[in-house]
Amino acid sequence: MxxxxxxxxxxxxxxxxxxLSEYVxxxxxxxxxxxxxxxRQIITTERFEELxxxxxxxxxxxxxxxxxxxxxIICHNVCNVYVTPSLAALVQHILGIKGPNCPTMDLNSAxxxxxxxxDICDAFxxxxxxxxxxxxxxxxxxxxxxWTQRETCVLFGDAxxxxxxxxxxNMLASKLTSTPMPDVIYYRLPCEPTPFEVGEGIDTHKAMxxxxxxxxxxxxxxxxxxxxxxVEKAGLQLSDxxxxxxxxxxxxxxxxxxQNFDLPQERFLHNIERRGNTSSASxxxxxxxxxxxxxxxRGDLMVFNGFGAGFVTSAAVVRY
Ligand code: UT7
Numbered sequence: 001m002x003x004x005x006x007x008x009x010x011x012x013x014x015x016x017x018x019x020l021s022e023y024v025x026x027x028x029x030x031x032x033x034x035x036x037x038x039x040r041q042i043i044t045t046e047r048f049e050e051l052x053x054x055x056x057x058x059x060x061x062x063x064x065x066x067x068x069x070x071x072x073i074i075c076h077n078v079c080n081v082y083v084t085p086s087l088a089a090l091v092q093h094i095l096g097i098k099g100p101n102c103p104t105m106d107l108n109s110a111x112x113x114x115x116x117x118x119d120i121c122d123a124f125x126x127x128x129x130x131x132x133x134x135x136x137x138x139x140x141x142x143x144x145x146x147w148t149q150r151e152t153c154v155l156f157g158d159a160x161x162x163x164x165x166x167x168x169x170n171m172l173a174s175k176l177t178s179t180p181m182p183d184v185i186y187y188r189l190p191c192e193p194t195p196f197e198v199g200e201g202i203d204t205h206k207a208m209x210x211x212x213x214x215x216x217x218x219x220x221x222x223x224x225x226x227x228x229x230x231v232e233k234a235g236l237q238l239s240d241x242x243x244x245x246x247x248x249x250x251x252x253x254x255x256x257x258x259q260n261f262d263l264p265q266e267r268f269l270h271n272i273e274r275r276g277n278t279s280s281a282s283x284x285x286x287x288x289x290x291x292x293x294x295x296x297x298r299g300d301l302m303v304f305n306g307f308g309a310g311f312v313t314s315a316a317v318v319r320y
Contacts, residue, residue, distance in 0.1 A: 002168025007058025036251020040157030040276030111308025146207035157276030161284025
């Protein structure tokens, strides 16, 4: 696998902490000190699938390709209004990528999803079943939360990040984990009622539930373990890594993680202050921003690390 191009897209409406305090009992001071978030982008008039496609189009352009060159589209998405068709199939339609020889599918591994999907893309490329994969992580997390629950709604933003991946040996190591703990973060959508449903509580809708402190502790512990293990698996030292690109969940989580590594702190990149937690989109959006700013250069070594509902975690060492 090799990253040929990246792209990202965020909604046009920026919501500051002060703006949020008009909807829920919160303050800029609480949100800033507990999370590091100052603002986030939230979908208003945009169509979610168009945001995802826009990120994809930018990645295709950055790779110097045209949509017809793409022979597989994989999207990672936790939730959007379309249960079916997949987001990947919708993106294929919007970008005008003709079938039938461009398969499409969606994945869902929550906030750890970016690296899960990257590993799957690598497998398809390694085995020669694809030449140019368009891989998009797109999330509208702000539509999964209850906007009367201040403990969750202030945390999230919407975004899409995309990569065009081609053949190469730049995925140096990866690690995926899952520990069954369905109660720490979950969101249940309503399904259609049937005349055969019996018992109580089946399919009860529940906006996102989050055991914040538990997630905080698990995220810090898993990141330290996964980052060390994956770097060792790649046959490298931590000091060889140029950029650590972690899931942007909370600045305090990122600070707690980086304090445990004796490394220059600026190697841990972040944009949570401007974007909020955008779930699986957070890593590819940050990656794209830092590539376009010139911070990440060809040949640089990067570690990706994520954690989220499941409880799932993932890490990879990738050369840009
Ligand atoms: O992508 C993975 C998904 N999840 C995460 O990454 C979340 C990880 N966890 C966290 O980021 C933190 O645990 C939170 C930011 C969610 C919460 O921070 P905390 O320091 O653990 O706060 P808390 O939940 O213990 O709440 C402390 C107080 C409570 O008041 P009392 O009981 O002490 O009077 C809350 O009611 O803060 C109150 N509170 C708020 N106050 C103002 C909770 N949310 C808010 C709010 N504004 N938005």
